Structures are given as structure tokens and as C-alpha cells.
Amino acid sequence: MGLFWGSSKGGSNADQSRTAAVEAAGGGSGGDNNDGMISEDLAQYLETRESQLSNREFKALLRRQSANAEASKQAAESSNGGTGEGGDFLSMIQAKGPQAGTEVSAGETGAHSQVEIPKLPTAISTANSMKKPKEYQNFEFEKYRRENDEKEVVLTNCSEIQHAFYDCLGRQKIWDRVTAVARLDSDECTKLADFFMACTEIQKKALLTFDYASLETVDEMKAASRKVDKVFTNAFHGVDEIRDKEKYMNYTKELRREREDFYAKFNK
Known part of the structure; x- marks a missing residue:
């Protein structure tokens, strides 16, 4: 999480920081599941090290990181059209039109008409x-x-x-x-x-x-x-x-x- 740990001047603040880390990562002592609990090696590390951050600063940092993660998730979903499919623009413009002999509905026709393939300059157009x-x-x-x-x-x-x-x-x-x-x-x-x-x-x-x-x-x-x-x-x-x-x-x-x-x- 990009946290910097070191020696602290007060022992009471270190205990509060370790308690806040466990509660924030695990969702509190009254959590029904253990999916959010920190790993055992990290817990042992926290027991042996003292934090320089106060309990209030540590919680504010966690809230900011959670908000950034949620915003990144929403941006990824919106870029994929909310469908979870990761089609990019290049694949869209290179998509083939309807095959001959196949029926295309009005909605599909409108979707194909919205995608315009860019025209590259040719020798004739350049000469003209x-x-x-x-x-x-x-x-x-x-x-x-x-x-x-x-x-x-x-x-x-x-x-x-x-x-x-x-x-x-x-x-x-x-x-x-x-x-x-x-x-x-x-x-x-x-x-x-x-x-x-x-x-x-x-x-x-x-x-x-x-x-x-x-x-x-x-x-x-x-x-x-x-x-x-x-x-x-x-x-x-x-x-x-x-x-x-x-x-x-x-x-x-x-x-x-x-x-x-x-x-x-x-x-x-």
C-alpha cells in the first residue's frame, strides 16, 4: 500500500495504528468472513514494527486508496461499454459488414452505419x-x-x-x-x-x-x-x-x- 514504517516515539500510537490496520483490512473485529484479513507474515511484521502514522492518518490513507480503486474499476467498465467485452476501436473499424445472403435487422444496420472506416489518401486523390x-x-x-x-x-x-x-x-x-x-x-x-x-x-x-x-x-x-x-x-x-x-x-x-x-x- 506504499506505507513507510519506522520507529515511533510513543508506544500508544503504535498500538492504535496496528489495531486500525487489522480492523481496516479485515473489516473490523466483528466481520463475518476472513477474506479481507491481512496475511500472517504481514501481521507478524506489524507486531514487530511501529508505525510513524497516527490512527487518523492511516484510516484517511486507506479511504483514499479504496476510492481510487473503485474509480479505476468504474472507468474500466465504462470503456468496455459496461458489457465486460474489451473490444477496441481498431477492431471496430476493421469489423466486416454483413455477409451476402444474410438478413440484418434495423438495429444492426444502424450500428454498422455509425462506424465509418477512415479513407486513406490514394494516388488519384492526391493528384486531384x-x-x-x-x-x-x-x-x-x-x-x-x-x-x-x-x-x-x-x-x-x-x-x-x-x-x-x-x-x-x-x-x-x-x-x-x-x-x-x-x-x-x-x-x-x-x-x-x-x-x-x-x-x-x-x-x-x-x-x-x-x-x-x-x-x-x-x-x-x-x-x-x-x-x-x-x-x-x-x-x-x-x-x-x-x-x-x-x-x-x-x-x-x-x-x-x-x-x-x-x-x-x-x-x-
């Missing part, structure tokens, strides 16, 4: 749950659209001019820069800066003529970006050419031709 080719294509398109919006395309197409501007700043001396600003002259770096700003503005408007924001495939977006960049690169090589009205008019005509070719290719 995977993304369809069209869904995968839409996923790639949305990803490309997020990473290549109008602003990103314009910066990419004008990146060469931006790089030339940064390189010019790295080569230019500070005194030359201050002198150019003082004279209000447009030095090389200033012209590259103006050319870069003009490139971003012009190509942004060109993408609007291609309806870049409403394109539906990655190929269309790539084709529109290439055509806009090609027309701008062929028409202008510096900010002074952008300010030339004739060159700018030729640019707009070439851009219109490329846009019509784009619409014809993609049935727009």
Missing part, C-alpha cells in the same frame, strides 16, 4: 488535390506582376542611364561641380541626371499606351516592356534629343507602330 496547370500558370503570372509592376519596369529600362550618371559623379571633381552650378551650366553629370528623369517619365507614359496594367500573361508583359525600351533607345541618345521636336515626333510614330504590332500579335 494538386494544383491544375492553369492554376499554376495564374500563380506564376501573379508573382511576375508583383515583381515587375510599371515602376519596376521603367527603372529597369532606364538603369543604364542611371548607372552612367552615378559613374559620372564618381569621376567628377567637387570643384568642377561647384563651378558648373555657380555658372548655371549643364555639365555632363547634370545632363545625365536630366536624361534619366526624362527616360522614366517617357517610358511610364509609353507603358500606359500598351495598357500594361491590364495585360493578362507574362509573355505580354515582357513583350510590352521590350518594345517600349527599344523605341526609346533607338530614338534618343541624350537629353538634348528629347528636347528636339522632330526627334520626339518620330519617336511617337514609331511607338504607335510598335503598339499596333503588339495588339495584332496578342489579339488585343
